[in-house]
Amino acid sequence: MAQQNSTAVNPKDKTVTGNTIEKGKQFTFALAGNANVGKSVIFNQLTGSNQIIGNWPGKTVDRAEGTLSFEGNEIKIIDLPGIYSFSTFSMEEIVSRDYIALEKPDAVINVVDASVLERNLFFTLQLLEMNVPLVLVLNQIDVAKSKGMLIDKNKLSALLGVTVVFATATRGEGIYDAIREAVKVANNKPKCKQLKYHKDLEEQIEKVQHIIEKENLNLEYPSRWVTIKLLEGDIEITKLVAEKTKTVIAQLKLVSTEYEKSKQEKCFSIIASERYALASSTVAASLQQEEISRSITDKIDWFATHRVYGYITAAAVIGGLLLWTFFIGNTLSGLISEGLSTIYSVAPELSTSASILGIIFNGFWGGIDAGLTLIIPFVIPFYLLLALIEDSGLLTRVAFMMDSAMHRIGLHGKALIPIILGYGCSVPAIHSCKIMETRRERLLAAFAITFAPCSARTVVLFGMVGLFVGIQWALLLYVVNLAIIFIMGRVAMKAVPGKTTGLIMEMSSFKRPSIKIALKQTWTRTKSIIYIVFPIYIVGSALIQVLYVYDILTPISNALYPLTVTWLGLPAFAGVLLLLGTVRKELIILGATAVLGTTNLLTGFTSVQLIVMALVAMLYIPCVSAMATLGKEFGWKTATVISLANIGTALIVGGLTYQLLNLFI
Amino acid sequence: MYLKKLVLAVQKSAQDYLKTVYNLSKNGEAVNNTDIAQKLNVTPASVTEMLKKLADEKYIKYSPYHGSTLTEKGLKEAQKITRKHRLLESFLSNVLRIGNDKVHQEACQMEHALSDEAEESLCRLLKHPDTCPDDGKTIPACDLPFSNCEECIQLHQKGLEQVGKRDKNLISIRELKSGSSGNISFIRGEHKVLQRLLDMGLTPGTKIQIIKIAPIDGPVEVAVRGSKIALGQDIACNVFIEIDDKKKQG
Numbered sequence: 001m002a003q004q005n006s007t008a009v010n011p012k013d014k015t016v017t018g019n020t021i022e023k024g025k026q027f028t029f030a031l032a033g034n035a036n037v038g039k040s041v042i043f044n045q046l047t048g049s050n051q052i053i054g055n056w057p058g059k060t061v062d063r064a065e066g067t068l069s070f071e072g073n074e075i076k077i078i079d080l081p082g083i084y085s086f087s088t089f090s091m092e093e094i095v096s097r098d099y100i101a102l103e104k105p106d107a108v109i110n111v112v113d114a115s116v117l118e119r120n121l122f123f124t125l126q127l128l129e130m131n132v133p134l135v136l137v138l139n140q141i142d143v144a145k146s147k148g149m150l151i152d153k154n155k156l157s158a159l160l161g162v163t164v165v166f167a168t169a170t171r172g173e174g175i176y177d178a179i180r181e182a183v184k185v186a187n188n189k190p191k192c193k194q195l196k197y198h199k200d201l202e203e204q205i206e207k208v209q210h211i212i213e214k215e216n217l218n219l220e221y222p223s224r225w226v227t228i229k230l231l232e233g234d235i236e237i238t239k240l241v242a243e244k245t246k247t248v249i250a251q252l253k254l255v256s257t258e259y260e261k262s263k264q265e266k267c268f269s270i271i272a273s274e275r276y277a278l279a280s281s282t283v284a285a286s287l288q289q290e291e292i293s294r295s296i297t298d299k300i301d302w303f304a305t306h307r308v309y310g311y312i313t314a315a316a317v318i319g320g321l322l323l324w325t326f327f328i329g330n331t332l333s334g335l336i337s338e339g340l341s342t343i344y345s346v347a348p349e350l351s352t353s354a355s356i357l358g359i360i361f362n363g364f365w366g367g368i369d370a371g372l373t374l375i376i377p378f379v380i381p382f383y384l385l386l387a388l389i390e391d392s393g394l395l396t397r398v399a400f401m402m403d404s405a406m407h408r409i410g411l412h413g414k415a416l417i418p419i420i421l422g423y424g425c426s427v428p429a430i431h432s433c434k435i436m437e438t439r440r441e442r443l444l445a446a447f448a449i450t451f452a453p454c455s456a457r458t459v460v461l462f463g464m465v466g467l468f469v470g471i472q473w474a475l476l477l478y479v480v481n482l483a484i485i486f487i488m489g490r491v492a493m494k495a496v497p498g499k500t501t502g503l504i505m506e507m508s509s510f511k512r513p514s515i516k517i518a519l520k521q522t523w524t525r526t527k528s529i530i531y532i533v534f535p536i537y538i539v540g541s542a543l544i545q546v547l548y549v550y551d552i553l554t555p556i557s558n559a560l561y562p563l564t565v566t567w568l569g570l571p572a573f574a575g576v577l578l579l580l581g582t583v584r585k586e587l588i589i590l591g592a593t594a595v596l597g598t599t600n601l602l603t604g605f606t607s608v609q610l611i612v613m614a615l616v617a618m619l620y621i622p623c624v625s626a627m628a629t630l631g632k633e634f635g636w637k638t639a640t641v642i643s644l645a646n647i648g649t650a651l652i653v654g655g656l657t658y659q660l661l662n663l664f665i
Numbered sequence: 666m667y668l669k670k671l672v673l674a675v676q677k678s679a680q681d682y683l684k685t686v687y688n689l690s691k692n693g694e695a696v697n698n699t700d701i702a703q704k705l706n707v708t709p710a711s712v713t714e715m716l717k718k719l720a721d722e723k724y725i726k727y728s729p730y731h732g733s734t735l736t737e738k739g740l741k742e743a744q745k746i747t748r749k750h751r752l753l754e755s756f757l758s759n760v761l762r763i764g765n766d767k768v769h770q771e772a773c774q775m776e777h778a779l780s781d782e783a784e785e786s787l788c789r790l791l792k793h794p795d796t797c798p799d800d801g802k803t804i805p806a807c808d809l810p811f812s813n814c815e816e817c818i819q820l821h822q823k824g825l826e827q828v829g830k831r832d833k834n835l836i837s838i839r840e841l842k843s844g845s846s847g848n849i850s851f852i853r854g855e856h857k858v859l860q861r862l863l864d865m866g867l868t869p870g871t872k873i874q875i876i877k878i879a880p881i882d883g884p885v886e887v888a889v890r891g892s893k894i895a896l897g898q899d900i901a902c903n904v905f906i907e908i909d910d911k912k913k914q915g
Contacts, residue, residue, distance in 0.1 A: 084861075084864045084865060085860075085864035087860050087864065115891075116890075116891055116892040117891065118866070118890040118891050118892075119865070119866050119889075119890050119891065119892045122864070122866065260816075260819075264810070264811075264816070264828070265812060265816065265869070266813065266815050266816055266819075268860065268863070269812060269813060269859075269863060269868070269869065272860075272863035272864065272868050273863075273868040273869060273870070276866060276868050276871070276890070280890070305877055305879065305886070307879075307880040310879070310880075396895075399895075400879055400883070400884055400886065400895050401879055401883065403879060403883050403884045403895075403897055404879070404881045404882050404883045404884075404898075405881075407897075412897055413884065413895070413897070500899070501858075502858070502896065502897035502898070502899035502900035502901075503884050503895060503896065503897030503900065504858075504861055504862070504865065504894065504895075504896060504897070504900055505884075505894065505895045506865075506892060506893070506894055506895075507886055507893040507894065507895050
């Protein structure tokens, strides 16, 4: 019963390697299980990879791969998306099912949340139906213990006929034991214990299985599993079998109709109930529940979903995240900027008399300077706090509280998670829209994200308005932006036909966030931005310098004159800035600095112009990387429509703001 | 002839009273006479008279000071007529495209004449609607002994007559207070949502407990099989449990 600690493994064996070890074997193990049980945590610890971990269901939307070398064996680990069942209603379920059934990994490591054992075993039973070599990892055994749940490992193992390992993945405990057991399973290929459901149901399964085996269909899947899927009315499997033979389907219909008639219940419902009955009796036999008093996490949970405090919490989380980014970013940015200026100051005024190399170097350094002072101070604090909030489980509570508000823009509460991510960077945020159930909802969420002020836009807002007009104006624009997200969300909801699906979301337990995981995650997210953004910054900035010095930009500015100057009331060179901003929004500030030859933007803009410029910059188009992501996820036509909607909104809002501000200021 | 008309009129009026008590009562709490009088636009005296009659017939429990609560028998009748009313509203609004301001009046007239058979057909035609169009309230479940709508779809009208009726009253978990619990007996709606709920452990007969309800028509957090799940209002209104009599009295 005691928790197993992972025994020491030769550290050399633990490291990620690409080089092959001479003796030993190659294995492929798949991590499978419900959403939010800690598969990604285990995957990262094993492979050193950087899967994003958060305490909300659905991070792993595509499968991830990594390798490790363990006791002389080279092991490929596949992290499958978290699913509750093998029905074919979502892409994730099909991806996982086909991977396990068709590519036949050497072992499947089924990670389950020990504190929600019964629900998790429902999925384990489906894996057993598929007759795969299995190791059962009871993760979060510490959480289960704190809930007074004592699990008898040996009994559970005997009942299910699989090896059971206890683990607390966040502390690295039990992970390598799981791998060791998986290696054993892969080597010995023990036969799966055939678990039996109720006698009535087993009779039907036998009948149909007999028919299938007689027909000799040569299916890739085990026949018992195919039988159960056929009885459940699984569309994919029925189609697969129907292609080979119609007689099986006809006979199946007879069996199932008669059975359903006698039971007065549909087969898929009977089978789900039977699986749960088995899961329930297994848990009852192997788990001892002790009385425990209300824990501190229950109290936090009560507070975070209280009818008054819940909204305060939601507002505090969202608002706090933004304010924190704003003020910490502001302070850090100033400090870094001062530090850099002692090394080398960007020469503001350059003329064609300077050497081309000098011009390029100046732009180069300007790019590095801008990257360090603009990205690092804003992005890192944002992602750090977000990682802590994610890991704690607070985000699901915020989603719970905001569900009815999100319904007004055609989404449900879960959509709040990608939108909040969008405050950091649109690219991962648009990817994470996959947690939504239908294409319509993914689209609506992604559309809302294109308006969300990502860190780049925050930088523009801060650098233009916060610094030169006043911090209160910058905050006001933030609020205006929120209102625009809401209004455009509603417009989009009306424009895209369809019904909003209801929220079905597991409320994961609260836990104390792990600093280690948060830091790791912050680094993962920041790293990808640095790799993508820094080069664009440096090259972009050098390019702007050259373009400016050789006066190539004027014709572009002239072409955009009617929009920028006449309608938006901006200086003529704003046209160029907006073009640059399509690459990265921060380039707008960079460009302005280069064009004006000084970091004091007030020399080229009035306060009103800065406000309008920042507002337009926030709204007018997603940057190139975000557009590429949209195109990849939804098709180029949709990405174009979204971009045009962005431009239209920016022009309307920007123009109106210009007129309005002129009236009052 | 005249007598028959009179009986029908009394019946109609009784149904209206039961419907009103059902609608006014939140979480099975007693409803006072003045509220009923106001709602039905009649004098308090006639309310008292009618309620006494209904109490005699065991449709309600009536006390002059606390007000009225529905009995099991009364609840059954009230849910039936409310269901017919709201189904008709859905039909008038979604199929006939009659304005939402008019459907209530119209449905009030038609509900008393709608047979059970027509009610079932209407439910199938409208693809098992869950809320009525004018005020978004939950349409009560039917009284057929099914655990989901697909069991109903596969039967023909004749088959429906043979399956009999459900003896227990059902209530949607959307109508429950936090802390209450019961066994799931019916889940309404399309296959996809049903399958998802079954996968999450909401199988027929499973105990489900309401942990909390988010304000402003927010989701309901329920405990099922040791896990906690948030269900949006539009999902919650389709999950029905059997009413536990002892709990209700306690």
